[in-house]
Amino acid sequence: MRRFSTLPFAGTPEQETQLRQWLAEHKEMPGVTMPALQKAQEIYGYLPIEVQRMVAEGLDKPLADIYGVATFYSQFRLAPQGRNRISVCLGTACYVKGSGKIHEKLQEKLNIKDGECTPDGKFSLDSCRCVGACGLAPVLMINEDVYGRLTGDDDELDAILAKYE
Amino acid sequence: MFRSHVMICGGTGCTSSGSDKISAEFQRQLERHGLQNEVKVVRTGCFGLCALGPIVVIYPEGSFYSRVREEHVEWIVTEHLLKGRPVRSLLFDETVDGERIKSLDQTGFYKKQKRVALRNCGVINPENIDEYIAYDGYAALGKALTQMTPDQVIQTVLDSGLRGRGGGGFPTGRKWQLACADRGKVKKYVCCNADEGDPGAFMDRSVLEGDPHAVIEAMAIAGYAIGADKGYVYVRAEYPIAVKRLRIAIEQARDYGLLGENIFDSGFDFDIEIKLGAGAFVCGEETALMTSIEGNRGEPRPRPPFPAVKGLFGKPTILNNVETYANIPQIILNGPEWFASMGTEKSKGTKVFALGGKIRNTGLVEVPMGTTLREIVEEIGGGIPEGKQFKAAQTGGPSGGCIPAELLDTPIDYEHLSAIGSMMGSGGLIIMDEDTCMVDIAKFYLEFTVDESCGKCTPCRVGTKRLLELLEKITNGEGTMRDLERIEELAEFVKNNSLCGLGQTAPNPVLSTLHYFRDEYLAHIQDKRCPAGVCKALLVYKIDPDKCRGCTLCARACPSDAIVGSVRVPHSIDTNKCVKCGACMETCRFGAISKG
Numbered sequence: 001m002r003r004f005s006t007l008p009f010a011g012t013p014e015q016e017t018q019l020r021q022w023l024a025e026h027k028e029m030p031g032v033t034m035p036a037l038q039k040a041q042e043i044y045g046y047l048p049i050e051v052q053r054m055v056a057e058g059l060d061k062p063l064a065d066i067y068g069v070a071t072f073y074s075q076f077r078l079a080p081q082g083r084n085r086i087s088v089c090l091g092t093a094c095y096v097k098g099s100g101k102i103h104e105k106l107q108e109k110l111n112i113k114d115g116e117c118t119p120d121g122k123f124s125l126d127s128c129r130c131v132g133a134c135g136l137a138p139v140l141m142i143n144e145d146v147y148g149r150l151t152g153d154d155d156e157l158d159a160i161l162a163k164y165e
Numbered sequence: 166m167f168r169s170h171v172m173i174c175g176g177t178g179c180t181s182s183g184s185d186k187i188s189a190e191f192q193r194q195l196e197r198h199g200l201q202n203e204v205k206v207v208r209t210g211c212f213g214l215c216a217l218g219p220i221v222v223i224y225p226e227g228s229f230y231s232r233v234r235e236e237h238v239e240w241i242v243t244e245h246l247l248k249g250r251p252v253r254s255l256l257f258d259e260t261v262d263g264e265r266i267k268s269l270d271q272t273g274f275y276k277k278q279k280r281v282a283l284r285n286c287g288v289i290n291p292e293n294i295d296e297y298i299a300y301d302g303y304a305a306l307g308k309a310l311t312q313m314t315p316d317q318v319i320q321t322v323l324d325s326g327l328r329g330r331g332g333g334g335f336p337t338g339r340k341w342q343l344a345c346a347d348r349g350k351v352k353k354y355v356c357c358n359a360d361e362g363d364p365g366a367f368m369d370r371s372v373l374e375g376d377p378h379a380v381i382e383a384m385a386i387a388g389y390a391i392g393a394d395k396g397y398v399y400v401r402a403e404y405p406i407a408v409k410r411l412r413i414a415i416e417q418a419r420d421y422g423l424l425g426e427n428i429f430d431s432g433f434d435f436d437i438e439i440k441l442g443a444g445a446f447v448c449g450e451e452t453a454l455m456t457s458i459e460g461n462r463g464e465p466r467p468r469p470p471f472p473a474v475k476g477l478f479g480k481p482t483i484l485n486n487v488e489t490y491a492n493i494p495q496i497i498l499n500g501p502e503w504f505a506s507m508g509t510e511k512s513k514g515t516k517v518f519a520l521g522g523k524i525r526n527t528g529l530v531e532v533p534m535g536t537t538l539r540e541i542v543e544e545i546g547g548g549i550p551e552g553k554q555f556k557a558a559q560t561g562g563p564s565g566g567c568i569p570a571e572l573l574d575t576p577i578d579y580e581h582l583s584a585i586g587s588m589m590g591s592g593g594l595i596i597m598d599e600d601t602c603m604v605d606i607a608k609f610y611l612e613f614t615v616d617e618s619c620g621k622c623t624p625c626r627v628g629t630k631r632l633l634e635l636l637e638k639i640t641n642g643e644g645t646m647r648d649l650e651r652i653e654e655l656a657e658f659v660k661n662n663s664l665c666g667l668g669q670t671a672p673n674p675v676l677s678t679l680h681y682f683r684d685e686y687l688a689h690i691q692d693k694r695c696p697a698g699v700c701k702a703l704l705v706y707k708i709d710p711d712k713c714r715g716c717t718l719c720a721r722a723c724p725s726d727a728i729v730g731s732v733r734v735p736h737s738i739d740t741n742k743c744v745k746c747g748a749c750m751e752t753c754r755f756g757a758i759s760k761g
Contacts, residue, residue, distance in 0.1 A: 030478065031460030034443055038402070065461075072462040072619070073443030075402055091364030092562065092595045093521030095609055129364040129446075129613070132404065133181040134521040135215020135528050146181035 023058030082124030091130030099138035176211035210375015286375030305494035324501035326513035331486030348392030363562030366593030383490035446617035508534030512578030561590025564670030566677025602699035625668030712757035
C-alpha cells in the first residue's frame with residue numbers, strides 16, 4: 001500500500017513558515033504528534049521525509065517517532081496524490097456487492113496500481129475501508145464526489161472518469 | 166410558527182446521494198412560492214432507510230418521500246405544500262395503500278424497530294441545541310447533578326443492565342464503579358470511542374451526525390459519576406459530517422453553560438475535547454485508543470493495569486462507545502427498570518445494526534435485544550433482492566463470524582451470538598447471498614486484519630499473515646486437506662496468544678466459515694471448484710454449443726484471443742489462453758456462456 005515518493009520535494013517557503021509557526025504554537029499540547037502531522041498533511045497534501053523532518057525539529061522529537069506515527073495510520077500519505085483522488089470503498093458491504101472488481105477494473109483502465117498516481121498526475125487510486133455510505137454500495141469517491149449504486153460496467157466507469165480533468 | 170416542516174436527511178448516506186442539493190432546491194422553491202415563512206426546511210440525522218435515500222419527510226402529515234431527485238422538488242412544493250396533496254407517486258411505496266397513506270410505523274422496515282439510541286435521529290436538527298432540549302435534552306444531566314449522588318448515578322446504570330455496545334459487552338455500570346475511587350482527589354478522564362473501524366458499520370457515525378448532544382450529555386453524566394472533569398471524543402477523521410456536528414454541539418453546550426465550569430450551579434466542572442483518529446482499526450481497542458490520544462502509534466498494551474486504574478496519560482479513565490453513551494440520558498430519565506424491561510435476561514435494551522450487503526432495505530435499524538436474525542433479514546430488511554438465496558449473515562465485522570441460514574432463528578444478544586461462533590461486535594450486519602464465496606469472504610477479512618495488525622505481538626503479526634497465505638493457497642486451487650488442519654491449529658493459536666482483541670478475534674471469520682461452510686472449502690480443495698463462481702483461479706468459462714449462434718461478439722470482446730470459431734458456427738474457449746476476465750459472458754446476448 002505505502003509507496004515512497006520518487007518525485008522531488010517541491011514545498012514553498014510559505015508552506016514551511018505556516019507549518020513551523022503552527023508547530024511553535026502547539027508544541028506543548030499533550031498528544032501533539034498526530035494533530036501536527038494532520039496539519040502538515042493539510043498544508044502539503046502529503047508527508048514526504050522533508051516534511052516529517054520539519055515536524056520532528058519543530059516538536060523537538062526524534063524523527064523515528066514522527067516516522068513511526070506517520071506510517072502507522074492509513075490517513076497519512078508518504079506519496080503525493082493526483083489532481084483527482086479516486087478512492088474505491090472495499091468495506092464489507094461494498095465488497096460483497098462487487099467493489100473489488102471495480103477496483104481491479106480501474107487499475108486496468110488507469111494502468112496504475114493501488115496507491116499510485118498516473119504519470120500525468122491526473123488520477124491517483126486508493127482503496128478505503130468504508131466511507132459510511134453502505135446503503136449505496138458499491139461506492140467510489142473521486143475527490144469529494146460520491147458515486148454509488150455502481151454496476152461496474154465499462155461505460156459507466158468511463159463516463160465517470162471523463163468528468164475529471 | 167411554521168405550518169409544515171420538511172425534514173431532509175443530512176446523514177452521510179443521503180448526503181452522498183445529493184441531499185444537500187435537494188435541501189437548497191427546497192429553499193429556492195419555497196421562496197419562489199412565498200412559503201418560506203410558513204414551511205421550514207430542517208436537515209436531520211439518519212432516518213435509517215439509506216437504501217431509499219435521499220429521504221425527505223414532510224410533517225405534520227409524516228409523508229415519507231424516497232429517492233427524491235432535484236427535479237422532484239418543485240412538484241412536491243407546488244402539489245404537497247401549496248395545494249396540500251401529497252405526491253403519491255414519489256412516496257415510499259410501502260406507505261401507499263390504495264387511497265390511504267399509512268404511517269411509517271406500519272411499514273415492514275420500521276414496524277419491529279424500537280428507537281432508543283437513535284430516538285432523535287431524523288427527528289431533530291442536530292445543529293440546534295434548542296431542538297435537543299425540547300426533546301428532554303440535558304434534563305438527565307440536570308437530574309443527575311441536582312438530585313442524585315454520583316454513587317446513585319452508577320447504581321442506576323448498573324441496575325439498568327446496560328452493557329458496552331462497542332462489542333465487548335462489559336457491564337457499563339461496573340466499568341464506572343471500577344473508576345470511581347478517590348473522586349476529586351485525582352485527575353480522571355472520560356473517553357468516547359467513536360473510531361468506528363469495522364468496515365461496513367456506521368451506527369456510531371449516525372448517532373453523532375443525528376444526535377451529538379446525547380453523547381455530550383452522557384459523557385458529562387459519566388464525568389460526574391466517576392469524578393472526572395475532562396472528556397475526549399476520539400472520532401475518525403473520515404467522518405467529516407460527524408466531526409463538524411460534534412464541534413457545533415460542543416460549542417453550543419458551552420454557550421449554554423452545559424459544559425464548562427459549575428454546571429447547573431452544582432459545582433461540577435466538565436469539558437470535552439475532540440481528537441481525530443487517523444485510520445487504524447486497532448485503535449478501537451481501549452488501550453490502543455488511549456495511546457493514540459497521547460499522540461503515539463496506536464499500539465495496545467497488556468492489561469492489567471486496566472484503564473480504570475491507569476488509563477489516559479496514566480490517570481484513571483473510562484472509555485465507552487458512542488451507542489453506549491446514547492442510551493445513558495434515557496436511563497437516567499426513565500429509570501433503570503424501564504431500560505431493563507427491554508431485551509433478554511442478560512442483554513438489556515436495544516441494539517443498533519448497520520444492515521448492508523445483499524439485502525433490499527440497507528440502512529440503520531434499532532431492535533430490542535432478543536429479536537431474531539430472521540426478523541431482521543426477512544421483515545425489516547425485506548429479504549434478498551433479485552430472487553437470490555440467503556447464504557449467511559455476518560456480524561461483528563473482522564472479529565465476528567458468518568451465521569448460516571439454519572441458525573437464522575437465533576435471538577440476537579451477546580450470549581447467543583458468541584455461542585454460535587460469532588459476536589455482537591459494534592453492530593455491522595452484512596447479508597450474503599449465493600453469489601458470495603465463503604472462502605473468499607474469510608480471505609477478505611484476513612486481508613483486513615493483516616493490514617491492520619499493529620505488529621506489536623508475534624501471534625497476530627505473523628499468525629494472521631500465515632493464515633492468509635493458507636487461504637490464498639486454497640482459493641488458488643492449490644490447497645490440500647492438510648492445509649485445513651493447519652488453519653484450524655494456527656487459528657486456535659492466534660486466538661489464545663494474541664495481546665489484544667484484534668488478534669484474539671481475527672481467526673473468527675475463518676473458523677466460523679470453516680465450521681458452517683466446510684463443503685465450500687472442500688469444493689475448492691478436492692474438486693478445484695468455487696461454487697459461488699468468485700475465485701478467479703478456479704473458474705472455467707464454457708460456451709454451450711446449443712445456445713451459441715456464432716455471432717462472433719464474444720470473440721471480438723476477448724482480450725486474449727482465447728475464443729475460436731467462425732461465423733454462424735458455435736464458438737469454443739481455449740482454457741489455456743483464457744484470462745477469466747468475464748468479458749465474453751457480459752457481451753453474449755444468448756446466455757450461452759457460463760462459468761463454474
